[in-house]
Amino acid sequence: MISVRKLEASDHQLLKTWADTITATAFMNWTSEQVMQSLIDYEVWGLIQDGHCQAALCVRPVDQDFEILWVQTRPDFQKLGFASQLMGAWLDFASQHDCRVFLEVHEKNLEAQGLYHKFKFEKLGIRKNYYKDGSSAISYQLDLTNVKRPS
Numbered sequence: 214m215i216s217v218r219k220l221e222a223s224d225h226q227l228l229k230t231w232a233d234t235i236t237a238t239a240f241m242n243w244t245s246e247q248v249m250q251s252l253i254d255y256e257v258w259g260l261i262q263d264g265h266c267q268a269a270l271c272v273r274p275v276d277q278d279f280e281i282l283w284v285q286t287r288p289d290f291q292k293l294g295f296a297s298q299l300m301g302a303w304l305d306f307a308s309q310h311d312c313r314v315f316l317e318v319h320e321k322n323l324e325a326q327g328l329y330h331k332f333k334f335e336k337l338g339i340r341k342n343y344y345k346d347g348s349s350a351i352s353y354q355l356d357l358t359n360v361k362r363p364s
């Protein structure tokens with residue numbers, strides 16, 4: 214059984230088990246420790262399958278908007294649709310709040326860009342030398358203000 218929900222402090226071990234499966238890369242340069250700190254500093258949403266976290270997404274509320282700080286599926290469970298389910302469920306939640314969603318993604322991270330395009334994020338621009346290695350980031354926005362909801 215699969216569910217998507219916001220993780221709480223009591224989900225520390227659930228997230229830790231997931232975070233220990235990932236390694237920081239040029240595309241997602243958050244260490245396991247920083248991921249765990251996200252549970253305290255930001256909002257973390259998890260896709261839970263049969264009691265195991267398979268994918269997680271971290272957002273920072275900024276006024277009434279949100280910034281997606283990271284999203285990741287555990288390496289051995291990628292390309293199975295988990296990030297899509299997680300993102301779709303979180304966007305359903307976010308769309309209740311008349312908000313805009315922002316994010317930056319590494320220019321060479323085509324997997325993540327594919328995910329964002331799938332959910333109709335629009336390119337805002339390029340941030341040159343955004344990463345330590347001199348690579349650029351692409352900024353994206355999804356405007357969820359005035360989203361029509363079932364009455």
Ligand SMILES: CC(C)(COP(=O)(O)OP(=O)(O)OC[C@H]1O[C@@H](n2cnc3c(N)ncnc32)[C@H](O)[C@@H]1OP(=O)(O)O)[C@@H](O)C(=O)NCCC(=O)NCCS
Pocket residue numbers: 240241268282283284285286287290291292293294295296297298318322323324325326327328329331
């Ligand atoms: C990006 C990421 C989260 C996608 O997770 P996932 O669970 O594999 O994603 P899904 O299976 O739901 O696929 C969603 C979409 O991503 C894109 N995608 C996923 N894997 C891809 C690949 N290998 N090549 C190209 N596009 C890919 C596709 O557009 C896909 O949609 P489609 O299957 O309908 O074509 C995953 O690749 C990941 O964890 N990457 C490392 C962390 C990272 O770079 N995060 C983003 C920056 S913080």
